[in-house]
Amino acid sequence: MIAIEHLTKTIGGQTIVDDVSMGVEAGTLTVIVGTSGAGKSTLLRMINRLIAPTSGRVLINGQDTMAIPEDTLRHRIGYVIQGNGLFPHRTVSGNIATVPHLLGWDAKRIDKRVNDLLVLFQLDPAEFARKYPHELSGGQQQRVGVARALAAEPTLLLMDEPFGALDPVIRSKAQEDLLSIQRRFGTTIVLVTHDMEEAFRLGDRIAVMDDARLLQYGTPAELLISPAEGFVERLVGTTERPFRLLSLTRVADALEPGAASGEPIEMDANLRDALSHLMWCGQHMLPVRDATGAIRGRVSVDGILAHARKPI
Amino acid sequence: MIAPARDRGGPIRPDGDVVVGSGVDRLGALVAMMIGVGLLAVPLVTYRANRIVAGDTRSVMEALPLVGAVGLIVALVAIAGIAVLVRQPPLRLAAAAIGMALLFPAIGWAASYLTPPGNTFARVSPAAGFWLIGLALALLLADCLTRLRFGPWERLASLALAFALLAVLLASGSWNDVSLVREYAGRAESFWREGRQHLFLALGSLSAAILIGFPLGVLCHRARILKGATLQVLNIIQTIPSIALFGILMVPLGYLAAVSPLAHALGIRGIGAAPALVALFLYSLLPVVANTVVGLDQVAAPVVDAARGMGLSRRQQLFQVKLPLAFPIILTGIRIVLVQNLGLATVAALIGGGGLGTFIFQGIGQTAMDLVLLGAIPIVAMAFAAAVVLDAVVDLASGVRP
Numbered sequence: 001m002i003a004i005e006h007l008t009k010t011i012g013g014q015t016i017v018d019d020v021s022m023g024v025e026a027g028t029l030t031v032i033v034g035t036s037g038a039g040k041s042t043l044l045r046m047i048n049r050l051i052a053p054t055s056g057r058v059l060i061n062g063q064d065t066m067a068i069p070e071d072t073l074r075h076r077i078g079y080v081i082q083g084n085g086l087f088p089h090r091t092v093s094g095n096i097a098t099v100p101h102l103l104g105w106d107a108k109r110i111d112k113r114v115n116d117l118l119v120l121f122q123l124d125p126a127e128f129a130r131k132y133p134h135e136l137s138g139g140q141q142q143r144v145g146v147a148r149a150l151a152a153e154p155t156l157l158l159m160d161e162p163f164g165a166l167d168p169v170i171r172s173k174a175q176e177d178l179l180s181i182q183r184r185f186g187t188t189i190v191l192v193t194h195d196m197e198e199a200f201r202l203g204d205r206i207a208v209m210d211d212a213r214l215l216q217y218g219t220p221a222e223l224l225i226s227p228a229e230g231f232v233e234r235l236v237g238t239t240e241r242p243f244r245l246l247s248l249t250r251v252a253d254a255l256e257p258g259a260a261s262g263e264p265i266e267m268d269a270n271l272r273d274a275l276s277h278l279m280w281c282g283q284h285m286l287p288v289r290d291a292t293g294a295i296r297g298r299v300s301v302d303g304i305l306a307h308a309r310k311p312i
Numbered sequence: 313m314i315a316p317a318r319d320r321g322g323p324i325r326p327d328g329d330v331v332v333g334s335g336v337d338r339l340g341a342l343v344a345m346m347i348g349v350g351l352l353a354v355p356l357v358t359y360r361a362n363r364i365v366a367g368d369t370r371s372v373m374e375a376l377p378l379v380g381a382v383g384l385i386v387a388l389v390a391i392a393g394i395a396v397l398v399r400q401p402p403l404r405l406a407a408a409a410i411g412m413a414l415l416f417p418a419i420g421w422a423a424s425y426l427t428p429p430g431n432t433f434a435r436v437s438p439a440a441g442f443w444l445i446g447l448a449l450a451l452l453l454a455d456c457l458t459r460l461r462f463g464p465w466e467r468l469a470s471l472a473l474a475f476a477l478l479a480v481l482l483a484s485g486s487w488n489d490v491s492l493v494r495e496y497a498g499r500a501e502s503f504w505r506e507g508r509q510h511l512f513l514a515l516g517s518l519s520a521a522i523l524i525g526f527p528l529g530v531l532c533h534r535a536r537i538l539k540g541a542t543l544q545v546l547n548i549i550q551t552i553p554s555i556a557l558f559g560i561l562m563v564p565l566g567y568l569a570a571v572s573p574l575a576h577a578l579g580i581r582g583i584g585a586a587p588a589l590v591a592l593f594l595y596s597l598l599p600v601v602a603n604t605v606v607g608l609d610q611v612a613a614p615v616v617d618a619a620r621g622m623g624l625s626r627r628q629q630l631f632q633v634k635l636p637l638a639f640p641i642i643l644t645g646i647r648i649v650l651v652q653n654l655g656l657a658t659v660a661a662l663i664g665g666g667g668l669g670t671f672i673f674q675g676i677g678q679t680a681m682d683l684v685l686l687g688a689i690p691i692v693a694m695a696f697a698a699a700v701v702l703d704a705v706v707d708l709a710s711g712v713r714p
Contacts, residue, residue: 050621074623085618089636099622148622158621 001026001156001188002047007056009042016042018212019056024205026155029182029189031203033196033235038209040192041160047190048077048158060156075099078157078187082164084145086133092118092144093129099152117147121177139170146178150187159191163198175201196235200244208232220248225311242308247272249307251288251299260298264289267296275304336396339455340404343448344392350444351385357422357442362433363491363680369439375422384418387411388445395452405456411449415442416481423489437491437682464704471700491682492689499686503671507690509585510667513660514653517589521596521649526642528597529604530630539605546598554591554659561587562663588665592656596649603645607638640710647702654695658687 002024009017017039024030032040045051047058049070058065065073086095093114100110118125121143133141142162149157162178163171179202182189193199199206200220207217208231216228224245227233236244249271264287265274278286278301285300350356355369356376373381387410394407423436438446462470487493496503532539552560566582568575580586611634619633661669671687674680 048621050617071623071625074621079618079621081614081617081621083614085612085614085616085621087615087619087633087637088612089633098624102623102628145618 001061002190003059003062004043004047005057005059007043007046007058008054009039009046009051010054015212017046017053020209020214021056022207022214022217024188024190026188027186028204029179029191029202030205030207031199032190032192032207032209033199033203034194034209036194039212040209043209044158044160044190044192048074048079050074075103075152076154076156078149078152078154080145080149080157080159080162082161084133084141084165086141086145086148088133091130091132092123092136093125095133095144096148096151098148103152113151117151120181121147123147138166139174142166142170142174143177146181150181150185155188157187157189159189161192161194164193178202196237200247208235221245224248243272246270246275246304246308254299254303254307255288255297256285256300256303258298259295260285260287260300262286264295265299267291271304271307274299275301278304337399339451340395340397343395343452346444346448346451347388347392347395350441350448351388354440354444356439357419357426358437358439359426360435360437360491363435363495363682364678367435367437370422370426372441376418376425380418380421380425384414387414391449401456401459404452405460408449408452408456412446412453413477415445415449417486420481420486420488420490423487423491427489432494435491435494435682436489464707467700468704471697475697492685495680495682495686499671503686506666506668506670506687509665510654510657510669510691511694513585513588513592513657513665513667514650517592517596517653518646518649520589520593521600522646524593525597525600526604529601529642530608532601532605533608543598543602543605546601549594550598554595554656555662557591557594558587558659558663561590565590583664585660585665587663588657588660588667592653592660595656596653599645599648599652600642603641603648604638607641607645608634610641611637640706643702643706643709647699647706650698650702651695654691654698658691 004020004022004024007017007020008015020039020043032043034040042051046053047060047065049065087098090098093111096114096117097110100113105113114129115125118128123140123143128136128140128144133144136144142165146159146162149159163174166174175198178189181187191202203220205217205219206223208215208223208228210231215230216223216232223232223236224241227236247270250267251265251269251271251274252267254271254274255267260283262281262283265277267288267290269277274286278284278299284302285298287295288297288299290296351372356372357370358367359370360367372385375381376384391407391411394404398404398407419438419442426436427434457467457470481487482493488497528542532542549557562582565580565587569580569582570576572580608630615633615637616629619629624632657665657667658669658672660667661673668687668691672684675683675685675687
């Protein structure tokens, strides 16, 4: 869906983004991760032309973004930033209706859309629609920020450190909500973060940037199994590696035939959670059930550990 | 059981009634002292055989019939007692208001009492006692209003009420024998004419400053280079004393009037209203431009970034996001200008620009203090009213946000 080709940005002789090329497939969640100053925000902001590239180009669905008037381009792309940037003088519904208003939707359609989004983000319209941003908690503000970005039904959503200002509990909930929304609407998401944990949790693909360059771009498993030498290796964290690998694999992939006694584990759970559960119960194996509750087999500590091993 | 001490209020009984405080209120003590001195140590009014001769002073006991004098003293002593001992703001407010409602008619009564029947030359004017007691009551009133934390609507209502009461006092004729009103009666027509001229000078220059200064502020917000230079120049203008600026403007405007028949036809002269308007306009520019720039600059960066990111054009960012958020600060600039101009317009009288300053300078020339007051009191009242009204508007405009 997005093709980034040799994108470079220099400001006053300093290179912020250095010849980055990457592709983002439709319907996936791509995370750009790196330390602050690595150029990841600049890269993101060149996609919706908030920053003009020095050279290179960005194609969306094959069309050069420079060929689209910048306001029109941005109306089609959702944009979420850290600290949400809600308009303090507009109510929650006024904030969410921003882009639909710019696009000239009729009032009825806007009302319905605002209402649907509030419900989707678990904000009771009767209570929240008329509130002002300062009357909301940080987590609620963040949800309104995402709802606002999704208001005009964009197929692409850009998020710059969207959860940076949230405390860990709310942050984890917000990440879950984002994943479920992404699955539900199939929105293509590009998300910038400095948090590797968040990258592994959310990303279908992860792009690691350091010092203006794209060092490695691949699936979480590829990053864990064969990280590029140096920075990526350090960022992935060698001691955390087996656990991260486990959290990327589902119980279904380690399913063994046979029976076991005890409380069954869900097929959709990840191996890290399954292992932790086994250790806590003091069991070597436990039965596995699917979504309907039927027992499909068992999972064992040895079987799980095999998935944490470095591939040969 | 120890009663909890309420913030700046009296101790509260367990049943919730506020009792008379045991401690002495410091501001109340000052108020009481001023009332005491005003009643006993200094004269209440001055009596003069005509408007320019030196006068004799009259104490409260001499200025009013016995019943009136004793009544006024008793009432004011009671109010002083309340100021010292009672801590409840509403009660203190009522006491101060009652005090005002007694003091003003008392002066009117004194004037009628002291003026021989049929004598139109004698002048009775308020003296130190009146001013001191009035100031004490005003202090008490202001303190109560601050403590009651009135919202914008309540403040506007209080102002309207105060002006309505003043109008009733003047319309009732009870002050007709007071020198100030006699001074007015002789020149009612020119009083209103100069009053209108004063407002024209202050509001006209303000309107021009908004028309020019507001777009200039927006431009300065967009172009950094322009901002530095513009604010520098306006800052320098602000430091020029008003009389000097009037003088400086006489030369180019006089020249303009001499060479351009059009300018002459428009009423532009080296002296008169034109240089006054231009000078007030120049003084007004700095607060309008500076507050517009500051207001626009202080809009949080993430808010502007989000607006850009959602595809608001520059114009939409300005009108839909930045200006609404800057509005309270811009209004504050306009408030500064209005209050400043109402005061500065006084000086316009010196160069033939008219306005209420005319009476002040005439009064100084004739050593007729009453005439000076006829010009000065409305100016102070207008500036005060403008400040209260615009403060309320600023509060209302920023009310929806913290």
